[in-house]
Amino acid sequence: MSVASSLPHDAARLHxxxxxxxxxxxxxxxxxxxxxxxxxxxxxxxITAMDLDAVRAAPGVVAVLTAEDMPFENDVSPSNHDEPLxxxxxxxxxxxxxxxxxxxxxLAARKAAKLGQVNYEELEAILTVDQAMAANSRFEExxxxxxxGDAAAALAKAPQVIEGSFEIGGQxxxxxxxxxxxxxxxxxxxxxxxxxxQHPTEIQHKVAEALGVPMHGVRVETRRMGxxxxxxxxxxxxxxxxxxxxxxxxxxxxxxxxxRDDDMVITxxxxxxxxxxxxxxxxxxxxxxxxFVHYARCGWAQDLSLPVADRAMLHADNxxxxxxxxxxxxxxxxxxxxxxxxxxxxxxQGMIGIERVMDHAAHVxxxxxxxxxxxxxxxxxxxxxxSAPRSAAPTPPEDIxxxxxxxxxxxxxxxSEVSQPGVPAAPKGAQTTPYGMEVEDFIxxxxxxxxxxxxxxxxxxxxxxxxxASHRLVKKGIAFSPVKFGISFTLTHLxxxxxxxxxxxxxxxxxxxGGTEMGQGLFQKVAQVAAARFGIGLEMVxxxxxxxxxxxxxxxxxxSSGSDLNGMAVKAAxxxxxxxxxxxxxxxxxSEPAEVRxxxxxxxxxxxxxxxxxxxxxxxxxxxxxxxxxxYKTPKVAWDRIKGQGRxxxxxxxxxxxxxxxxxxxxxxxxxxRADVLHDAGxxxxxxxxxxxxxxxxxxxxxxxxxxxxxxxxxxxLRTHAPSTYKIPACSDRxxxxxxxxxxxxxxxxxxxxxKAVGEPPFMLGIxxxxxxxxxxxxxxxxxxxxxxPATAEEVWRAIGRARDGV
Amino acid sequence: MSLSxxxxxxxxxxxxxxxxxxxxxLDLLRERLALPGTKKGCDRGxxxxxxxxxxxxxxxxxxxxxATLDGAQVTTIEGLATGDRLHPVQEAFIEQDxxxxxxxxxxxxxxxxxxIAEGRAGDDPERIREGMSGNICRCAAYHGITxxxxxxxxxxxxxxxxxxx
Ligand code: FES
Ligand code: FES
Numbered sequence: 001m002s003v004a005s006s007l008p009h010d011a012a013r014l015h016x017x018x019x020x021x022x023x024x025x026x027x028x029x030x031x032x033x034x035x036x037x038x039x040x041x042x043x044x045x046x047i048t049a050m051d052l053d054a055v056r057a058a059p060g061v062v063a064v065l066t067a068e069d070m071p072f073e074n075d076v077s078p079s080n081h082d083e084p085l086x087x088x089x090x091x092x093x094x095x096x097x098x099x100x101x102x103x104x105x106x107l108a109a110r111k112a113a114k115l116g117q118v119n120y121e122e123l124e125a126i127l128t129v130d131q132a133m134a135a136n137s138r139f140e141e142x143x144x145x146x147x148x149g150d151a152a153a154a155l156a157k158a159p160q161v162i163e164g165s166f167e168i169g170g171q172x173x174x175x176x177x178x179x180x181x182x183x184x185x186x187x188x189x190x191x192x193x194x195x196x197x198q199h200p201t202e203i204q205h206k207v208a209e210a211l212g213v214p215m216h217g218v219r220v221e222t223r224r225m226g227x228x229x230x231x232x233x234x235x236x237x238x239x240x241x242x243x244x245x246x247x248x249x250x251x252x253x254x255x256x257x258x259x260r261d262d263d264m265v266i267t268x269x270x271x272x273x274x275x276x277x278x279x280x281x282x283x284x285x286x287x288x289x290x291x292f293v294h295y296a297r298c299g300w301a302q303d304l305s306l307p308v309a310d311r312a313m314l315h316a317d318n319x320x321x322x323x324x325x326x327x328x329x330x331x332x333x334x335x336x337x338x339x340x341x342x343x344x345x346x347x348x349q350g351m352i353g354i355e356r357v358m359d360h361a362a363h364v365x366x367x368x369x370x371x372x373x374x375x376x377x378x379x380x381x382x383x384x385x386x387s388a389p390r391s392a393a394p395t396p397p398e399d400i401x402x403x404x405x406x407x408x409x410x411x412x413x414x415x416s417e418v419s420q421p422g423v424p425a426a427p428k429g430a431q432t433t434p435y436g437m438e439v440e441d442f443i444x445x446x447x448x449x450x451x452x453x454x455x456x457x458x459x460x461x462x463x464x465x466x467x468x469a470s471h472r473l474v475k476k477g478i479a480f481s482p483v484k485f486g487i488s489f490t491l492t493h494l495x496x497x498x499x500x501x502x503x504x505x506x507x508x509x510x511x512x513x514g515g516t517e518m519g520q521g522l523f524q525k526v527a528q529v530a531a532a533r534f535g536i537g538l539e540m541v542x543x544x545x546x547x548x549x550x551x552x553x554x555x556x557x558x559x560s561s562g563s564d565l566n567g568m569a570v571k572a573a574x575x576x577x578x579x580x581x582x583x584x585x586x587x588x589x590x591s592e593p594a595e596v597r598x599x600x601x602x603x604x605x606x607x608x609x610x611x612x613x614x615x616x617x618x619x620x621x622x623x624x625x626x627x628x629x630x631x632y633k634t635p636k637v638a639w640d641r642i643k644g645q646g647r648x649x650x651x652x653x654x655x656x657x658x659x660x661x662x663x664x665x666x667x668x669x670x671x672x673x674r675a676d677v678l679h680d681a682g683x684x685x686x687x688x689x690x691x692x693x694x695x696x697x698x699x700x701x702x703x704x705x706x707x708x709x710x711x712x713x714x715x716x717x718l719r720t721h722a723p724s725t726y727k728i729p730a731c732s733d734r735x736x737x738x739x740x741x742x743x744x745x746x747x748x749x750x751x752x753x754x755x756k757a758v759g760e761p762p763f764m765l766g767i768x769x770x771x772x773x774x775x776x777x778x779x780x781x782x783x784x785x786x787x788x789x790p791a792t793a794e795e796v797w798r799a800i801g802r803a804r805d806g807v
Numbered sequence: 808m809s810l811s812x813x814x815x816x817x818x819x820x821x822x823x824x825x826x827x828x829x830x831x832x833l834d835l836l837r838e839r840l841a842l843p844g845t846k847k848g849c850d851r852g853x854x855x856x857x858x859x860x861x862x863x864x865x866x867x868x869x870x871x872x873x874a875t876l877d878g879a880q881v882t883t884i885e886g887l888a889t890g891d892r893l894h895p896v897q898e899a900f901i902e903q904d905x906x907x908x909x910x911x912x913x914x915x916x917x918x919x920x921x922x923i924a925e926g927r928a929g930d931d932p933e934r935i936r937e938g939m940s941g942n943i944c945r946c947a948a949y950h951g952i953t954x955x956x957x958x959x960x961x962x963x964x965x966x967x968x969x970x971x972x
Contacts, residue, residue, distance in 0.1 A: 008901050015909035016897040016916060018844020018884030025843035176848045176856060176910040176945045226846070226910025227945050260849040519908025519946050688904050692948060696907060699947035723853035723943065732940040734949040736933070 003532045003753050006688030010517075010524045010543055011224070022226050023180035023196045024257050032182075033062055035242055035256035036109035038099040038116040039266065040091035043125035043335040043716025047089055047098070051117040055101055058115055060108030063250055065100040070245060072212035076237035078202055079413025083301040083338065085210070085241050091120065092300035093335050094717045095265035097238065102246045102254065110259070125335040125716045129274050129295045132332035139302050139331040143293075146313050146644030148434040149324035154289030158280025162360050165277070167788040168349050170297075171270035171342055171704045172720075174728055175518075177226020179236050179267065180257035183243035189213060191244050193220045197236040198228045198516050199556035201410045204548045206237045207244045215548075218244070223545035228518035229700070230341030233556045234303055234413070235267040264721040268340030269710065271296045271308055275353040280324075281361045285372035289324035292316050292353055296346075298331050299338035304413045305331050307490055308341065310641055312350035314490070314648060317434050319444050319482040320354060320376040325434045335716055341412070341558060343700065343763045347485055351764050352705075352789070355481055359771055363784050368461070369771075370452065370480045378431055378442040378484075381748065410555060412491055423638045423646035436645040441748050443654050444482050447678055452480070454739070455658040455676035464660065468779040475663050476673075477776025481768040482656040485761040486649030487560055488637050494555040495634035495650075497565035501530065501573040503626040507613030509534065509541045514554030515566040516546045520759050521689035522562040528685060529567045529752060533574035535598035536612050551629075560653070560757035563685060565632060567752035573630025580626075581619045585610075588618075636749075651749045653756045655679035657698065657765035659735070663776040668797030670773060672702065674737035677765055682747035682756030694740050694762040701766020703729040705789045706773070777803050812877040816840065817886025825874055832876065833857045833868040836883060844884040844913050848943070855942030858914040858921070859883045865921025867941075884913035887920070895966070896920050899959040900951075907946035918942045919956045923963060930957045 014020035038055070052064050067074050067086040077083035087098045098118060103109035126137050155161060181203075182194040191211060195203045200220040208215045220240075225232055243254040258266060273296050280289040294312055298305035313327045358376070362369035408414040426438035433439060452458065457480065464476045489495050499513040511530050517523045523543040531538045548554070555565070581603065582596035589606040597604040603615035610618070620626060639648035657677045663670045677698055681690040707727040711719045720726040746754035770791055777785040777796060781804035788795055810825045816836075823835070833850070836842040836859070845868055848856030852870040859868045860882040887894040896919050899905070906912040918939060928934040935956045936949070944952060 008904060009906070009909070011909065012901045012906075013893075015906055015912045016884075016893065016900045017888055018842075018913045020909050021843070022846075022910065024847070025837075027841065174943075174945050176854065176908065176943065177846070178848075225908060227908045229945075260851070519906070519910075521907070692904055692907055692946075692951065695950050696947040699949065700945075703947075722851065723849055724851075728943055728945065729947060729949075730940040730943060731949045731952060732936045734936065734947070734953075738950060740950075 003528050003685055004683065005528070006686060007524060007528065007538065008688070009521055010527060020224065022177050022224065023182055023194055026182060026194065028255060029184065029253045032253040032255055033102050033104065033246065033250060034106040034109045035246055035254060036101050036113040037097035037266070038101065038113040040087065040094060040096040040098055042091060042120050042122050043094050043127065045091050045120035045122045047087065047091065047118060048121050049119040052099060054115040054117065055112045058108070058112035060104035061101060061112045062104065063102040063246065065102065065246065070210065071248070073209040075209065076206055076241055077301055077413070078234035078237065078303060078411040079408055080302040083303070085238055093337055095337065097266065100242050100246065102250060106257070127334055127336060127712060127716050129297060129332060132334050133295070133330065137333045139298055139305055139333055144310070144313065144329045145326065146435055147326040148322070151289045151291045151324045151326035154324035155278060155280045155291060158288045159282050161278060161280050162364055163278040164360060164786055166275060166356060166786060168273040168275060168352060169790045170272035170339065170710050171708055172264055172710060172726055173229045173231030173269065173342060175225065175227030175229060175231055178258045178260060178263045179232065179239050181236060181239040181243045182253065182255045183240070183247040184253045185247045185251060190217045191247065193218065193240050193244060195220055195222055195236050195240045196225045196232055197222055198225070198232045198518065198558055199234070200516065200546050200548050201554045202234065202556065203236060203240045205410060206241050210241045210245055211248055219547065219549040221545050221547045222516050225516065225518040229343045230345065230558065231267060233341040233558050234411070235340055261721050265718055268299060268303060268338045270342035270704070271298060271305065271339040271346065271349065273312065273349040277353060277357050279357045279361065281365070283365070285361060285365055285367050285375050287320065287322060287357065287361065287376050290322055290354070290357060292327045294327065294329040296329065296331050297334050297336065297339060299334055299336045301338040302413065303338045303340050305339060307412045308346035310346070310490055312346035313644070314435060314486055315347040315350035316353055318351045318354045319378060319484045321378045321431055322434060327434065336712060344760050345559065347760065348701065348764050351483070352767050352770070355767050355771060359774055360784055363778060370457065373482065374445070374448065377444055378439045380445040381441050381443060410553060412489060412494065412556065412558070414491065423640045435648065437647045437649065439652070441651055443680060443745060444484065444656065447654060447680065447743055448482065448656055451656050451658060451676060451678040454678070457658055460660065473665050475665055475776045475779040476660065477663065477772040477774065477779065478658065478660045479768050479771035479775050480656065480658045481765070481771055483761055483764045484652050484654055485764065487564065487653055487757045488634055488648060488650045489555065489559045489561060490639055490641065490648040492637050492639055495561070495565065495637055496555065497569040497632050498551045498554065499566060499569035499573045499630040500550045501570065501577060501628055501630065503577055503616055505617055505620050507540060507616045511541055511543050511570065512547060512550040513566040513570050514546065514551045515562040516557040518557070520562065520693060521686060522557065522566065524689060525563045525685045526566050526570050529570050530574050533571060533578060534612060536601050560759035560761065562759065563755065564751050564757050565634070568632035569630040571630065571752060572632055573628045576628035576630065577626055580624050581615060584619050584622050584624045585615060651747060651756070653680055653758065653761040655761055655765055657768040659768040659772040661769065661772040661776055663773065663796055665780060665800060668793040668800065670793065670796055672735040672769055675735040677740045678743055679762055679765070680743040680745065680756060681758045682745065682751065683754040684742055685753060685755045687742055690742060690758045691740055693758045695738065697762030698765045699729050699734060701763040702769035705766055705770040706791050709790050709792050780804055810874055812874065814876060815880045817882060828874045830873050831869050832859070832871040832873050835873040836868065842883055842885050846910055846913055848911065855918055856911050856914040858917040858942065860917055860921055863924060865918050884917060887916065894920070895962045896955070896959040899955040899962070903951045903955040903958060904948070905951040905955040906948050911942060911944045915939070915942050915944065915952055919959065922956065923960050930960045932957060
């Protein structure tokens with residue numbers, strides 16, 4: 001049995017020998033040309049003159065492209081067709097590509113790009129939340145509002161009201177492999193593109209649009225990425241489209257990769273948010289009402305900002321049953337990089353809002369913050385395990401067949417294009433989220449108990465208090481935070497996947513599916529599923545590059561959905577072939593197909609048993625098809641994002657963390673001393689890979705909230721565009737003591753082997769590090785520290801002042 | 808002006824003509840010598856992805872000018888295994904799950920080989936973390952990386968003892 005085992009990554013040996021190839025490692029075909037962009041130095045302006053003669057004359061330059069040279073569409077947006085690849089008369093952020101240089105080498109292209117003479121009439125740029133609000137510069141007509149109960153009335157009646165506002169910084173993906181693409185022109189105007197992307201279908205679509213060919217004229221291949229984290233869901237479009245257009249124009253293969261600086265300056269990042277809150281609480285710590293306002297800085301183009309901001313709203317409750325809540329969300333348009341997907345996709349920003357409220361309430365009431373949280377938890381699911389499937393109300397078919405051209409169906413950005421009618425309501429009396437979804441699988445009561453025990457929370461909390469009472473210069477803090485994260489694409493139709501499986505005459509299996517590998521171990525997990533279905537060893541299964549020519553119309557590998565969707569699709573394909581072989585052998589042996597068993601590398605039928613390869617050979621000779629596609633669509637989900645009602649998620653993934661920190665009172669310098677994590681991966685398909693995801697998620701989440709600070713100056717220039725100025729957690733920043741365990745329950749929903757998605761949820765465990773810093777700072781004075789994120793040493797130092805002296 | 812240097816790369820001597828005196832060792836390896844196992848993460852000495860061993864010491868190959876290396880011995884990730892037999896550090900990275908996306912891995916492994924040779928860290932996790940802190944892993948596989956370095960250090964020390972005995 002190959003599922004549920006801790007096997008290393010599929011490409012482990014390739015990785016440790018340096019043989020694993022990324023885009024820039026693929027030997028380039030002869031005559032390959034290289035691209036670089038000339039970029040805007042101003043945040044907002046009109047192009048008044050463009051003289052590119054010096055660029056054209058530079059050594060090695062073969063061609064220079066501007067917006068006018070784009071033969072068809074000049075657009076790389078995954079949503080709103082508002083993002084020209086090359087600027088069209090106006091520029092909207094510092095770093096925006098204005099022209100592209102095609103040259104004999106990467107260096108020649110980069111050098112030549114610096115020679116462009118472009119004049120701009122500078123216009124006033126909108127950079128901050130306040131500027132955008134004042135100018136009413138936004139996406140969508142006004143704020144989105146989701147609500148439940150009557151927050152205003154409940155606030156008016158509440159015994160006590162707390163309020164505040166805090167800033168939550170963005171985050172640079174810093175996938176260690178920068179963006180890259182390679183376009184190879186084919187006969188008849190077709191194009192093959194190798195891309196470091198989480199979304200090959202989107203690349204295929206945008207390239208086809210730019211070349212004016214049907215999607216069948218473009219094939220996109222992705223073997224692996226050197227990290228993605230959301231930053232390769234839409235941000236690779238630029239390079240792929242530019243390479244394809246240049247390859248079409250020159251007839252030569254074209255490659256592009258961003259240097260690190262350019263990557264950081266050009267590409268979108270996590271949305272930074274301001275969250276303001278008013279919460280009504282009672283003396284027991286019950287949160288009676290909350291009113292949130294989210295201000296998301298989306299940058300200059302829409303990209304995926306609407307679903308990101310939606311998901312922030314959908315996580316404004318986190319683990320807490322709130323009867324009266326209102327969430328107002330402003331999606332602000334600013335002259336900065338177009339903010340994009342990043343692990344958690346807005347969920348973390350929404351979640352930290354309510355965690356802040358809990359923290360603030362506990363401080364005001366002088367209550368233990370864990371106890372206060374538990375009092376507000378959703379009720380525990382009656383049974384932790386699988387339940388009998390309930391018949392859902394029938395949903396009318398979705399009307400997604402609008403013949404309008406260029407709709408971004410396969411993108412999460414297409415929210416405004418597709419309506420979702422017929423959303424069924426949760427049953428009466430059920431505990432529901434602010435968006436009307438019943439919470440049926442809550443396990444945080446039990447999970448919290450276990451974590452508090454294993455982390456020795458109570459004793460350590462007392463020890464921290466004791467330490468703080470006797471130390472003036474170093475204060476300690478400890479904090480607990482839970483995670484409840486919704487799994488599924490909120491754009492319902494994206495919750496589908498396909499797979500293609502071939503079994504060859506010798507019993508070896510070739511496997512392809514729509515998901516992409518970026519280090520999360522998806523390929524390994526999916527191969528385990530295939531091996532288990534056929535009852536064979538993993539060495540018999542070959543996982544091949546994601547390829548739009550093999551599996552079409554795929555969704556991005558995002559929203560943590562990779563294994564859930566693709567695992568099921570692969571299972572379906574394998575089962576089709578298995579059933580065919582079983583039927584064939586059963587007939588030969590006068591047995592029943594259901595009695596044919598595939599296990600231990602053999603196929604058992606009646607009293608007979610064949611090696612798998614032998615059974616396959618017999619089936620082949622018996623003219624049985626040994627190739628099949630598989631398809632899966634997630635059941636139960638239906639969502640109306642305008643009303644904010646429905647069931648956007650198939651299920652929730654849970655987790656919790658306890659973090660302890662120490663803070664130097666004079667400088668604000670700080671350190672994570674210990675972190676304990678308990679995370680729910682359902683019945684894990686591969687515990688070793690899942691633990692890796694949990695650890696990595698925690699560290700990346702803590703990095704976002706502590707050291708990773710993005711700074712733009714008054715001219716809209718990103719000042720932190722290299723690892724020297726943007727501090728990513730290093731090996732030495734990892735908590736000194738770091739205990740990570742998986743919760744041992746199964747998913748109550750019927751997912752692949754009852755596992756749960758694990759890519760994004762653990763990211764939010766890092767919130768406990770932020771809260772622990774807040775706890776340490778609170779030990780410095782009587783006032784609430786009102787910490788902003790990231791809590792850099794400087795911010796911690798400022799907060800110490802606030803704790804001492806009040807704001 | 809063209810400049811000629813002699814390097815021993817993964818045990819094999821190579822005479823190399825450099826048209827550009829400013830070419831880095833990293834670009835030389837990746838673009839001229841078809842050794843793309845050494846990765847480019849930042850190209851400015853800040854991430855460690857390009858770490859190789861030069862004359863027994865670990866260096867960031869993106870900061871090292873090839874022209875300054877005449878006569879040097881260079882070991883890259885491609886030259887670490889002996890035939891099919893992996894180096895103990897490579898083995899330990901597989902066993903301890905010392906990576907996710909794998910992009911930092913060649914640099915981490917070469918850095919670990921250098922660190923172990925320096926003999927500064929022993930198998931003390933705190934000092935290993937410090938000694939490996941020049942190698943960023945964005946996937947944050949740090950736990951596995953630390954364990955792998957510890958494990959390899961021990962195994963190599965034992966093997967040495969075995970050899971001496
Ligand atoms: S590429 Fe050399 S240190 Fe980053
Ligand atoms: S494994 Fe991805 S950067 Fe280290």
